[in-house]
Amino acid sequence: MNITFWGVRGSIPCPGPQTVKYGGNTPCLEVQLREMQRVLVIDAGSGIRELGNSLLRRDIPWGTTGVDIFLTHTHWDHIQGLPFFTPIYLPGARINIYGPVTSEEQSIKETLGLTLSYRYFPVRQDELSSQISYIDIKEGSFDLGGGLQLHARYLNHPVLCMGYRFEYRGKVFCTAYDTEPFRNLFTTDPTHPDYEEYLHREGDEAAREANARLEDFYRNADLLVFDAQYTRAEYQAGKIGWGHTAYEDAIDTALRAGVKQLALFHHDPLRTDEELDKLAREVDRHKAGKEIEVSFAREGTSIEIRP
Amino acid sequence: MKERLPQETKEKIEAYIRTMPSLSTTMSKVMAVCNNPLASANDLNRVIALDPVLTGKVLKLINSAYYAHGEPITSLTRAIIILGLNTIKNLALSSAIVGAMRGTGKSSSELMDDFWLHSLSTGVITRIMAVHKGVPSQEREEYFVAGFLHDLGKIPLMSLYPDRYRELMQKLDTEDQVAIHHREEDTFGVGHCHIGTLIAGKWHLAPQITNAIRDHHLAATGPDNTDTYTLLVAQADIIAHGLDPKRASMTPKNILDDHIRLTGIDPATIPALSELVAQELEKAKIFLELN
Numbered sequence: 001m002n003i004t005f006w007g008v009r010g011s012i013p014c015p016g017p018q019t020v021k022y023g024g025n026t027p028c029l030e031v032q033l034r035e036m037q038r039v040l041v042i043d044a045g046s047g048i049r050e051l052g053n054s055l056l057r058r059d060i061p062w063g064t065t066g067v068d069i070f071l072t073h074t075h076w077d078h079i080q081g082l083p084f085f086t087p088i089y090l091p092g093a094r095i096n097i098y099g100p101v102t103s104e105e106q107s108i109k110e111t112l113g114l115t116l117s118y119r120y121f122p123v124r125q126d127e128l129s130s131q132i133s134y135i136d137i138k139e140g141s142f143d144l145g146g147g148l149q150l151h152a153r154y155l156n157h158p159v160l161c162m163g164y165r166f167e168y169r170g171k172v173f174c175t176a177y178d179t180e181p182f183r184n185l186f187t188t189d190p191t192h193p194d195y196e197e198y199l200h201r202e203g204d205e206a207a208r209e210a211n212a213r214l215e216d217f218y219r220n221a222d223l224l225v226f227d228a229q230y231t232r233a234e235y236q237a238g239k240i241g242w243g244h245t246a247y248e249d250a251i252d253t254a255l256r257a258g259v260k261q262l263a264l265f266h267h268d269p270l271r272t273d274e275e276l277d278k279l280a281r282e283v284d285r286h287k288a289g290k291e292i293e294v295s296f297a298r299e300g301t302s303i304e305i306r307p
Numbered sequence: 308m309k310e311r312l313p314q315e316t317k318e319k320i321e322a323y324i325r326t327m328p329s330l331s332t333t334m335s336k337v338m339a340v341c342n343n344p345l346a347s348a349n350d351l352n353r354v355i356a357l358d359p360v361l362t363g364k365v366l367k368l369i370n371s372a373y374y375a376h377g378e379p380i381t382s383l384t385r386a387i388i389i390l391g392l393n394t395i396k397n398l399a400l401s402s403a404i405v406g407a408m409r410g411t412g413k414s415s416s417e418l419m420d421d422f423w424l425h426s427l428s429t430g431v432i433t434r435i436m437a438v439h440k441g442v443p444s445q446e447r448e449e450y451f452v453a454g455f456l457h458d459l460g461k462i463p464l465m466s467l468y469p470d471r472y473r474e475l476m477q478k479l480d481t482e483d484q485v486a487i488h489h490r491e492e493d494t495f496g497v498g499h500c501h502i503g504t505l506i507a508g509k510w511h512l513a514p515q516i517t518n519a520i521r522d523h524h525l526a527a528t529g530p531d532n533t534d535t536y537t538l539l540v541a542q543a544d545i546i547a548h549g550l551d552p553k554r555a556s557m558t559p560k561n562i563l564d565d566h567i568r569l570t571g572i573d574p575a576t577i578p579a580l581s582e583l584v585a586q587e588l589e590k591a592k593i594f595l596e597l598n
Contacts, residue, residue, distance in 0.1 A: 101373065103397060104398075104401065153375075154373075154374065154389075183388075185387060186352065194349040194350070198447075202385065202448070203348075203384055
């Protein structure tokens, strides 16, 4: 498996002199499985535009296997590049778009269709020339053929958001964004007028179990791409509940899950190259010699997971 | 549904279940809490835990085919932690809005207020009895939910046919009190236990809650292996009617004795039961600003 970062930025594209090194495009990953001639795409942030152009220059079996796109969720920064992914206009090209339904049970096709209407874009969903299949995905395990297995789990974000775990020839690649650690949402202060002991206890237990369930999902991944939008200080100073993780917590989680390589991802749009370089040095201090490879993901770079 | 149920009634009930609104009794508080960006998880939990439809719908979502939990989740607290505040608020608000758009006639609204009081009383009593029986603390909320949701199947009948339902209630005698589902079957072709079971199936409610919804009128005469949830809910249902000034005179003593024999719990031995229930109801009314 070869994973390429086409967009690593969270929230909004932020091109400019201060984001040249790590990149300003919003999330898009490419997973190449060369033996199978298959390309998987995770998310359709603004990074997918360049990926589309790259795919058109390559020898892709458009009419047969085509390309699979897995959307983690449908917040703007994860879908805004889709109308500029040129292959969707390629007549006969097969494109499968997988994604979670909303909590109101609106399908991925309907949700995307809202954005591909004349008031937002000059081409309607029905006018796309490629052969697009929309597949609602739920928690569970799926056989994608050729020995490729997919496992899907909901993460913790203000909308239903999917983490993906791909297993191929004994190797594991996993995504965990956008997410933040589950926590007890109920008051735990016994002096608070709304305090209820059973909510305190049950809430603590539910959060612990939900976090453990996700750690199992990341277990022994060869590469884990994890939300790391904040530092712990930023997270605790007003970002709790926004659905993103502090890089220190991402590292601690990956260590507990026995992950081999961690790519910190979904950088805050305000984070400059200089700041990310500085945080990269902090990362080494935080992991304190433990056996894990950690880096902040950079647009345009690739990581090879060898069988 | 039963064959003697007219097709038109069946279709109306099934359509109602598909977009079932929250209760008129809780509607304004639901909207106030969900529209307040500063509302806490405790507030949200409280308002949902006071509406059997919202409680059921949250459990429906967490246990839907989209999640891959091993066992069905029966705890509202857990569902709120896993689903998050946004999703819960969204769900609650949309259910309340459906109710507000449909509007509620005076007749239906009064029936629903009585229904709400009885559901809450039954939930509270079921929980008190579970405590009395030594049920571990982490399971007590499930007992409350089973009691609170036991009459869910009455909601479509009361909402769609308020005048006929009110008439049916007025004609009940002592014997009918424990066999109200038979009178419903005579009137509508289907009873609330059957409709409740249909809803429980569509909402993926846990088996113990579904059993209580389906069998709470059969527990006293049912098979020996009837589960504890159903037995406690059935007895709590009778006790709740006994505590209701409008219905107390209609609770037959022999039925209560049957339940005491089955559960081994004599409500007379639970200290201050009626006071505890009254306190819970009063707290709920204050929270919902119903007084």
